[in-house]
Amino acid sequence: MNIPFLNIPSFYEQNKVEIDRLFSEILSGGRYILGPNVKAFENEFSQYHQVPFSLGLASGTDALLLALRTCGIGAGDEVIVPAFTFISTASTVAYAGAKPVFADIDPSTFNLTEKTVCAALTRKTKAVIAVHLYGNPVDLGSLMKLCREKKLILIEDVAQALGAEYNGKKVGTFGKAGCYSFYPTKNLGAAGDGGMVITADKKVYSKLFQLRDHGQSTKYRFETLGYNSRLDELQAGLLRLKLKQLDAWVASRRKSASVYSQLLADISGVQCPVSLPESRHAYNLYTIRARKRDKLREFLQEKGIGTAVHYPRPLHIQKAFKDIGIKTGKLPEAEKACKEVLSLPLYPGIPGEHIEIVASAIRDFYVGVK
Ligand SMILES: Cc1ncc(COP(=O)(O)O)c(C=O)c1O
The missing domain is CATH 3.40.640.10 (Type I PLP-dependent aspartate aminotransferase-like (Major domain))
Structure with a gap:
């Protein structure tokens, strides 16, 4: 697969x-x-x-x-x-x-x-x-x-x-x-x-x-x-x-995101994306928070499912910004997010079947690690 x-x-x-x-x-x-x-x-x-x-x-x-x-x-x-x-x-x-x-960032958005x-x-x-x-x-x-x-x-x-x-x-x-x-x-x-x-x-x-x-x-x-x-x-x-196709693509992203969110809603290791009541998300990425993120990612990879981490390290502790001198621990939500976020396959027209397979693989992972 x-x-x-x-x-x-x-x-x-x-x-x-x-x-x-x-x-x-x-x-x-x-x-x-x-x-x-x-x-x-x-x-x-x-x-x-x-x-x-x-x-x-x-x-x-x-x-x-x-x-x-x-x-x-x-x-x-x-x-x-x-x-x-x-x-x-x-x-x-x-x-x-x-x-x-x-x-720092808000932990839900x-x-x-x-x-x-x-x-x-x-x-x-x-x-x-x-x-x-x-x-x-x-x-x-x-x-x-x-x-x-x-x-x-x-x-x-x-x-x-x-x-x-x-x-x-x-x-x-x-x-x-x-x-x-x-x-x-x-x-x-x-x-x-x-x-x-x-x-x-x-x-x-x-x-x-x-x-x-x-x-x-x-x-x-x-x-x-x-x-x-x-x-x-x-x-x-x-x-x-x-x-010319942008609106249709954004609509397709939203639809696929809502299918993911329905299928993942009751999995206790997963937190689905949250947006404000005033907002309409455009889902360039469908990014969850996941318990045991790295293990989950490996598990999905073994099943042939591509994922990505946006982002694995916050900017304040990157070497490129070392002169600014902010220490680890100072921006806890950004640091925590880097350990937990996982972006799932998403693009306009992604087959519904793929979304179902990804969601069910995530469910299997958490049943296995309980
Ligand atoms: C949030 C954000 N800002 C800025 C950029 C920079 O855009 P570009 O790669 O076109 O220079 C990116 C691209 O990945 C981005 O995701």
């Missing part, structure tokens, strides 16, 4: 003729950088989110870095980030010249909360990056209130949460900037790297526009030191095709 964790090539296999035709048109057109597909994709992405501005970039990491720089974050500033996330959320703060300050952010606040705090981890929205109501009171900039890391909603509105549209990744495993995955920033602020957009293309305002007129961070035409063309 082989139950893969993901099925990345399926979109190409199902749409080969259309994708081959599109790529051949772009390749024979000769306009590979910042061409019509990038512009059209940005417009379509803005429409999808009901925001005025979207800007295509080379990756989700660059989306965060350029958003931070555009918001004026730099030396002497502190930015609060969760300790339990992918490294880019924090590394980009350091690349911008500021200090990432790690905050795995996200930052107003309370954990408060515990990390200092006089130097200038911004907060809210990561909607796994596709599960942060409690934006209370966090935005805190940011308003303390005059903090809110940046959303939406890399895993494209299509998720809070109070009926797409996440990514609440902060000063929403930062997306099109890494192939994301809800909208490119055939390579890509990213996007969305914003309602024209000044933010204009600065980003220059920063992504070497700081140019017009050709060879450099207003600031920028980056080479452009989404390319092939990726934009492919992402335009995929965007």
